[in-house]
Amino acid sequence: MLWRKFSPAFCYHHRVAVRDSQLAQSKVRFPCVYLAPRRVNNNSCFHPQFSTTSLRSTIEYRWIDGVERLDLYDFCGYHPVMIDSVLHNRYRIVDKLGFGGYSTIWLARDETVKRYVAVKIGISGLSLPRREPDILRTLSGSGPQAPRAASDANRCPVVPRIFDVFDVHGPNGTHTCYTFTPAQGSLKEASFSRLFPIQVARALAAKLATAVSFVHSRGFVHGDLHLRNVLVKLPSTFDELSVQEFREKFGEPDTVPITRVDEKPLTSNVPAQAVVPLYLGKKAQDFILADAHGLILSDFGEAFSPATEQRLGRDCNIPLAKRAPEALFDPNEPLSYPSDIWSLGTAIWEILGMKFIFSESETQDEIVAQQIDVLGSHNFPKNWGEQWERLSEEGNDGNDAIPRQPVGDRETWPSLEDAFEEFVQKYRRKREAAGTFEDEETRAILHLIRGMLKFQPEERLTIEEVLRSEWMVKWALPELK
Numbered sequence: 001m002l003w004r005k006f007s008p009a010f011c012y013h014h015r016v017a018v019r020d021s022q023l024a025q026s027k028v029r030f031p032c033v034y035l036a037p038r039r040v041n042n043n044s045c046f047h048p049q050f051s052t053t054s055l056r057s058t059i060e061y062r063w064i065d066g067v068e069r070l071d072l073y074d075f076c077g078y079h080p081v082m083i084d085s086v087l088h089n090r091y092r093i094v095d096k097l098g099f100g101g102y103s104t105i106w107l108a109r110d111e112t113v114k115r116y117v118a119v120k121i122g123i124s125g126l127s128l129p130r131r132e133p134d135i136l137r138t139l140s141g142s143g144p145q146a147p148r149a150a151s152d153a154n155r156c157p158v159v160p161r162i163f164d165v166f167d168v169h170g171p172n173g174t175h176t177c178y179t180f181t182p183a184q185g186s187l188k189e190a191s192f193s194r195l196f197p198i199q200v201a202r203a204l205a206a207k208l209a210t211a212v213s214f215v216h217s218r219g220f221v222h223g224d225l226h227l228r229n230v231l232v233k234l235p236s237t238f239d240e241l242s243v244q245e246f247r248e249k250f251g252e253p254d255t256v257p258i259t260r261v262d263e264k265p266l267t268s269n270v271p272a273q274a275v276v277p278l279y280l281g282k283k284a285q286d287f288i289l290a291d292a293h294g295l296i297l298s299d300f301g302e303a304f305s306p307a308t309e310q311r312l313g314r315d316c317n318i319p320l321a322k323r324a325p326e327a328l329f330d331p332n333e334p335l336s337y338p339s340d341i342w343s344l345g346t347a348i349w350e351i352l353g354m355k356f357i358f359s360e361s362e363t364q365d366e367i368v369a370q371q372i373d374v375l376g377s378h379n380f381p382k383n384w385g386e387q388w389e390r391l392s393e394e395g396n397d398g399n400d401a402i403p404r405q406p407v408g409d410r411e412t413w414p415s416l417e418d419a420f421e422e423f424v425q426k427y428r429r430k431r432e433a434a435g436t437f438e439d440e441e442t443r444a445i446l447h448l449i450r451g452m453l454k455f456q457p458e459e460r461l462t463i464e465e466v467l468r469s470e471w472m473v474k475w476a477l478p479e480l481k
């Protein structure tokens with residue numbers, strides 16, 4: 001069965017729908033809200049810190065479900081790409097794998113070495129250096145800072161392997177592109193409305209923690225840890241498919257003509273057709289332990305090395321529901337490894353139960369209120385309490401961005417223990433095949449999650465402590481053996 005998908009970083013609405021009878025295949029499409037790159041002036045672009053302002057474009061295009069924001073095909077935005085076009089004299093575009101605020105990602109056939117690659121084509125802009133590929137090369141042992149003797153054998157398989165980096169020049173500027181290992185898709189896509197079998201959930205959690213441990217041990221904070229950025233490898237036989245066999249198996253690309261609302265012809269800034277991304281993977285319930293072994297932690301666009309660069313809380317771009325609270329309450333303080341641990345805690349919860357621990361489409365005030373409900377007000381740091389409890393009239397002193405206790409009625413969220421029972425166990429019980437956690441294991445999971453979700457970053461477990469925790473040692477890591 002073939003799935004088309006959406007895949008932006010920030011999606012507030014999910015809608016399952018649309019059967020395309022012409023292709024006689026089920027597809028899932030989700031309309032989304034995108035957050036656009038911000039332009040500073042006519043000649044340069046900011047790193048996209050997501051404002052909803054458009055680029056210079058005033059052109060409106062007819063809405064197409066499940067594709068990237070079309071008005072971002074403009075100066076400082078996406079590069080217009082068509083199926084079958086060839087990049088860098090080598091990479092023939094086969095289908096689309098996804099898109100985010102910073103890039104579009106394509107499946108391409110490397111015609112030189114006859115294999116499939118994922119090509120990430122960044123938005124254009126002077127302030128977007130080759131940061132992500134450089135970090136990935138350093139991490140995977142092939143970068144400029146890597147030891148000379150680094151070989152395939154000692155490269156780490158939990159981060160994408162970069163094959164090539166190049167620029168393409170187009171009507172919207174110069175775009176950094178890189179090719180890397182293609183994957184089935186993200187855990188988020190696999191788990192939409194579904195549960196991983198219990199052994200697989202344990203193994204995925206363990207493998208993700210191992211990946212984070214690897215990244216931290218190399219001196220980097222990932223900075224954008226959530227399930228959309230956790231991919232699963234394709235089987236090694238995938239490369240054996242010719243493009244024709246690929247099309248027979250996965251269908252033709254799902255393309256929709258782009259049209260302008262004012263009916264004028266398209267400019268060269270925008271492609272003639274939009275392509276709905278293709279999901280190459282399976283559903284969560286069909287995952288087996290081997291899939292967990294193929295986990296890849298991707299999207300290092302927000303990664304940084306705390307030893308050599310400062311990333312302040314206010315510059316943190318991870319979705320709010322996964323964002324460590326110090327980024328909100330101490331926006332002028334540098335972030336470090338503990339912010340990844342918080343996000344890893346929320347990711348592990350989601351792997352186990354498919355549900356978010358803190359809801360995704362809420363304001364930051366409501367999300368912090370949920371964190372306090374779930375983790376206990378007695379654990380909330382006293383020094384943040386003053387900001388949290390300030391009155392609405394006190395908001396004009398430049399700290400409006402710091403969360404404030406919501407006024408008015410709101411639904412209180414259950415404690416961590418009750419939330420686990422209500423949102424994870426009950427749900428798993430309904431789907432018998434998924435399996436539920438016994439009491440002793442539940443206690444160990446909750447102990448670990450509590451240690452990862454400490455409000456104060458300095459009190460949070462380190463990744464080594466996470467890997468040495470009772471749950472990891474007794475239940476999760478053994479599933480990887």
Ligand SMILES: Nc1ncnc2c1ncn2[C@@H]1O[C@H](COP(=O)(O)OP(=O)(O)OP(=O)(O)O)[C@@H](O)[C@H]1O
Pocket residue numbers: 007008009010097098099100101102103104105118160180181182183184185186228229231298299301
């Ligand atoms: N190697 C890959 N194989 C298959 N799909 C991929 C691959 N890399 C990325 N994708 C898909 O594309 C989506 C966006 O990728 P990614 O997060 O790297 O882009 P981005 O522009 O950096 O996004 P963000 O706005 O989150 O920073 C992913 O969620 C995933 O669905």
